[in-house]
Amino acid sequence: MNRAQPLAIRCENLSLSRNQRPVLDAISCHFPAGELAAVIGPNGAGKSSLLSCLAGILPPAGGSLYLGDSPAATVSAAKRARLMGYLPQQESPAWAMAAEDLVALGLLPWGRSIERAQRRQRVAHALAEVDAAAFARRPVTQLSGGELRRVQLARLLVGQAPVLIADEPGAALDIRHQLQLMQTFRRQADSGKTVILAVHDLPLAARYCDRILLLQDGRLRAQGTPEQVLTPAQVGDVYGIRSEFRWRDGRPEFVSGDLL
Amino acid sequence: MAMLAALSSGPVSIDLSAAIAGGWHSDSSDAVILWQLRLPRAVLAIVVGAALGLGGAAMQGMLRNPLAEPALLGVSSGAALAAILVLYYGAAVSGYLLPLLAIAGALLAVGSVWLLAGHGASASRLVLAGVAINAFLSALMALALNYAPSMFAMQEIVFWLLGSLANRGWDQVLLALPFVVIGTVFLFLSRNYLRALSLGEASASSLGFSGRRYPLLVLFGIAFAVGASVAVAGTIGFIGLVVPHLMRPLVGQDPGRLLWSSALAGALLLLLADVLVLNTVGTQELRIGAVTAFIGAPFFFWLIVSGRRELNL
Amino acid sequence: MPLLASGPVSAQDRIASLNLCMDQLLLQWVAPERIVSVTWLSGEEYYRRAPLPEHLYLNRAQAEELLPLKPDLVLTGQYGAQRASQRLEQLGFPVVRIPDAYNLAQLQQQLASLQQALGEIPGLRQQQRELKALLDQTPEDGTRNPGALILSANNITYGDGMLEHELLIRAGFTNLAAQQGIQQLGRVSLEQVIDAQPQLLVFYGGEQDFAIAHLAERHPVLREYIETGRVYRLPQELGFCPALAAVDVLQQLMDKRKEIVGQP
Numbered sequence: 001m002n003r004a005q006p007l008a009i010r011c012e013n014l015s016l017s018r019n020q021r022p023v024l025d026a027i028s029c030h031f032p033a034g035e036l037a038a039v040i041g042p043n044g045a046g047k048s049s050l051l052s053c054l055a056g057i058l059p060p061a062g063g064s065l066y067l068g069d070s071p072a073a074t075v076s077a078a079k080r081a082r083l084m085g086y087l088p089q090q091e092s093p094a095w096a097m098a099a100e101d102l103v104a105l106g107l108l109p110w111g112r113s114i115e116r117a118q119r120r121q122r123v124a125h126a127l128a129e130v131d132a133a134a135f136a137r138r139p140v141t142q143l144s145g146g147e148l149r150r151v152q153l154a155r156l157l158v159g160q161a162p163v164l165i166a167d168e169p170g171a172a173l174d175i176r177h178q179l180q181l182m183q184t185f186r187r188q189a190d191s192g193k194t195v196i197l198a199v200h201d202l203p204l205a206a207r208y209c210d211r212i213l214l215l216q217d218g219r220l221r222a223q224g225t226p227e228q229v230l231t232p233a234q235v236g237d238v239y240g241i242r243s244e245f246r247w248r249d250g251r252p253e254f255v256s257g258d259l260l
Numbered sequence: 261m262a263m264l265a266a267l268s269s270g271p272v273s274i275d276l277s278a279a280i281a282g283g284w285h286s287d288s289s290d291a292v293i294l295w296q297l298r299l300p301r302a303v304l305a306i307v308v309g310a311a312l313g314l315g316g317a318a319m320q321g322m323l324r325n326p327l328a329e330p331a332l333l334g335v336s337s338g339a340a341l342a343a344i345l346v347l348y349y350g351a352a353v354s355g356y357l358l359p360l361l362a363i364a365g366a367l368l369a370v371g372s373v374w375l376l377a378g379h380g381a382s383a384s385r386l387v388l389a390g391v392a393i394n395a396f397l398s399a400l401m402a403l404a405l406n407y408a409p410s411m412f413a414m415q416e417i418v419f420w421l422l423g424s425l426a427n428r429g430w431d432q433v434l435l436a437l438p439f440v441v442i443g444t445v446f447l448f449l450s451r452n453y454l455r456a457l458s459l460g461e462a463s464a465s466s467l468g469f470s471g472r473r474y475p476l477l478v479l480f481g482i483a484f485a486v487g488a489s490v491a492v493a494g495t496i497g498f499i500g501l502v503v504p505h506l507m508r509p510l511v512g513q514d515p516g517r518l519l520w521s522s523a524l525a526g527a528l529l530l531l532l533a534d535v536l537v538l539n540t541v542g543t544q545e546l547r548i549g550a551v552t553a554f555i556g557a558p559f560f561f562w563l564i565v566s567g568r569r570e571l572n573l
Numbered sequence: 574m575p576l577l578a579s580g581p582v583s584a585q586d587r588i589a590s591l592n593l594c595m596d597q598l599l600l601q602w603v604a605p606e607r608i609v610s611v612t613w614l615s616g617e618e619y620y621r622r623a624p625l626p627e628h629l630y631l632n633r634a635q636a637e638e639l640l641p642l643k644p645d646l647v648l649t650g651q652y653g654a655q656r657a658s659q660r661l662e663q664l665g666f667p668v669v670r671i672p673d674a675y676n677l678a679q680l681q682q683q684l685a686s687l688q689q690a691l692g693e694i695p696g697l698r699q700q701q702r703e704l705k706a707l708l709d710q711t712p713e714d715g716t717r718n719p720g721a722l723i724l725s726a727n728n729i730t731y732g733d734g735m736l737e738h739e740l741l742i743r744a745g746f747t748n749l750a751a752q753q754g755i756q757q758l759g760r761v762s763l764e765q766v767i768d769a770q771p772q773l774l775v776f777y778g779g780e781q782d783f784a785i786a787h788l789a790e791r792h793p794v795l796r797e798y799i800e801t802g803r804v805y806r807l808p809q810e811l812g813f814c815p816a817l818a819a820v821d822v823l824q825q826l827m828d829k830r831k832e833i834v835g836q837p
Contacts, residue, residue, distance in 0.1 A: 411726075
């Protein structure tokens, strides 16, 4: 199977409510191909809900979503599965399968079109990318939280879908692996993939992402480059903390300060 | 090999090779015993055992819980209640209506469990709802038998609760087989869904298995296979629970491959249980459900004890 | 069994029964105006063989139920309703215990006792006569007797010592179950039925309602017997009240034997 064509995602006036409470309110956003985007915001801002909507897990109550030029509604579930990979915030596997078997599940949308040898190769490659090759055959129930997370990430990457959506992928990881993770996503974006992450870690977001979306109470406060979005005024308003955005050695750097 | 044991077991000693040589249409009493009494019984054991193993594997896969089994969630009781109503109250019942209505009963039971547990309920809540519905349905079964016109109805609750393969012929096999086959096909079609579910519901959804289609496919598959089996053989428990457990380590924890192996192992287990039943002499028929419970209950204990260390229940 | 007789019996007209078999016999042979109460079982469709008059009180074998009815004769069986019958006796009511019948000799005794208690009843007298006539016929030659096997509900068969067995023997059959050494009741699987190859397969009751107990009868393997007419169905009432059916059954079995032996 050849590498898929780059795919941009666009949504217009996306809204969603749960239990009669609005969770997303008329969100319009744009994710070009080849860019690493981060969705940030306080707890309960609607980050996970937005990602779920984009991935097609939750149907939006209103608004429209476009995968490339086609409305998402016209794309079949099977096709969508090949176009988008999704990693939820927290998931535990039901059975004590080997790590590489779990990763192989990421290839299900392609079914028989991938031969066994190629399948094995891609699984090994994905495991290597997340630094998990050492425990490829170990049952997932015997892995630590961080190790399991990396294996799940490998499952996300193995499909090589043009769009990658991950909800707080680095939550359980130590600092080294968090950095590795962001570098992996950066590489994916650079190779033409559309990558959308929900993150809590603002410095990491600032350093690696091309685009940041700031959500608050289900509404999109700001959308743009890290410099545009992570202004001390906006950060202070949304998070209630002092912050500073500066450039060091040509790289963006975000530093958080005290409570306001 | 188990087949040979099954075919050689029975109250009357027959000359097996002569009977086989005699062929299907032979009139000798040995041949009739073999072809019309023992063989259909053995075949039925295989079909029912496979259906139960398959149903158990599918249910455990879908609920992501190794403690699930069709009997637990009311599938068997729903089918049994429907069968009881049809057989004891329905005046003229034409062949296929029985398994069809049993399947409907099974689906209704599962539907009630779903409703009771609520949308998006955790596996443990589903099991709880299943236990409640099961208790309710068993009470209804007893009530229905109590007021049935037939003399023997009330005593026959034992059959409906513990199952039996006695006195069954090709007509019963042919009654259940088409539906078990349909159920098997449904479940076969859903094997990738069950695999994807190993990751979690959200991930499975993102892998292309979203919407109602797949869960319904699995449910209908289980209802067809198990419902038809219950209609002809009564409720036989523990096969659906024990067999997938035993097979899971052998298939690398793959829910897809588990379907096949559970079907085969279930067939074997029930056949062996029936051989035991056939070879046990006593004033009363040894109920096959009692045999499977005898195997299953200790297994269940062992499971819970060892599971305390590993899995989350 | 001591019979409580209060001198020469004149026609009673307030007869009560505490026993199902007695119920049915009364309803069959005695004018309905003379009966005041039968047990509630006779009201059940399964047991009813004779129509049930409206005015009858259906008792549950309690003495106090019968008191207001002032019966002039209370019939009861050998077992069951013991307390009620003892109580009624103490209170001065005429209670007659009719022995149960487990073989033909006891059946004749039962009919005689009944006659003594009730006086001259045409239906009863006729039954006694017919029974005697049938029993007086010399049974057929033992060596050429066709084999018969009873397949009752839940795969039960009847062996030596049962009324059903005696009826078969008297009709000129060999009871294959007794031949295999079965005493009273025994189990018979379908395999054993096929292996024994009886010339007459005897079912027992169970034609109307479905029951798993009768599943064996519906097995396709027995189809041949049914199609060639080599089956006979014993009526249910033979079980709970032989006096109602024994004569007819014996006659029918004898006819069946002629039919079977007569075949080339």
